[in-house]
Amino acid sequence: MKESNEPALRRDANAEMVFEIDPASVRTEYELLRLMRRLIALYGFSHFMIARLPLAEQQRFSERLVLSNWPSELVRQYDAGEIFQTSALVEQLRQTKLPVTGGAELLEAARRAADRVPARRIEPPPDMARHFAVLLHTTYGEPFVVMLSGKRDEPIGTERAMLYFTLVQLLECLERTFDTGNVAREKLSGREIECLRWAAAGKSSDEIAIILGLSTYTVSSYFKSATRKLDAVNRMQAIARAMRMKLI
Structure with missing residues (x-):
């Protein structure tokens, strides 16, 4: 069965x-x-x-x-x-x-x-x-x-x-x-990928905001949209999925 x-x-x-x-x-x-x-x-x-x-x-x-x-x-x-x-x-x-x-x-x-x-x-x-x-x-x-x-x-x-x-x-x-990863890459914006990449490197939202020249609120928005697009429940799971898909 x-x-x-x-x-x-x-x-x-x-x-x-x-x-x-x-x-x-x-x-x-x-x-x-x-x-x-x-x-x-x-x-x-x-x-x-x-x-x-x-x-x-x-x-x-x-x-x-x-x-x-x-x-x-x-x-x-x-x-x-x-x-x-x-x-x-x-x-x-x-x-x-x-x-x-x-x-x-x-x-x-x-x-x-x-x-x-x-x-x-x-x-x-x-x-x-x-x-x-x-x-x-x-x-x-x-x-x-x-x-x-x-x-x-x-x-x-x-x-x-x-x-x-x-x-x-x-x-x-x-x-x-690999095809799934390519589809996800097309859905994620460049800024969303950058935020996930810096977060995977251990940077906080405040630090990422400084690095990218954005507000903390904007960085948070990118994390929320990336998490939704990757069908994840939180930021850590989004990072893990992005790494498995070779997006970051």
Whole structure:
């Protein structure tokens, strides 16, 4: 039985797991995050990561990261070592359209890159011992790395095919959240976005008024209208939604 606006889980005659998704019902990254958490729980993984494929040598991992539940310390290690763009994971995905699987070596710099630059030691948690990764493209051809990590064995056969198809659907959901963000950006005025951006940086209404050369009353009005347009209940939720939509 399906729950409202939730993916239904069932088993077919071959006892293979199926994760049903209605892409049209997913409009925010928060909803996609919930789907990803349910997916990894169903398939026995513990972590997931969705990131834009690095297109240049000097790109911070955190800047390419779109959605994940990776430990913050692991993300910091990747940034400090500038490892993502030279990793074995990215190198292998560039050379195949098939899923890439492996252990800790996928998170390390590829051998030829490690020969050029002293490798930093990456220490993922014990429950990220094995990885299943695919390279997927949006409708407009933008490449994304999607990786699931855990302690389970490599998916094979029908399970592998179903998992791949499900990740394709989830990327379509992610692309829809980009469209939602673009619509919200068109609705929000430049001043509303500026106010939200300064508030996210920790500035008070009085401070924002001084920075923008406005009255405190006018700043308050911008916050109220932005909160309404983002369908939020208060200023903090409006800021959080604007950040998830990459508006600020």
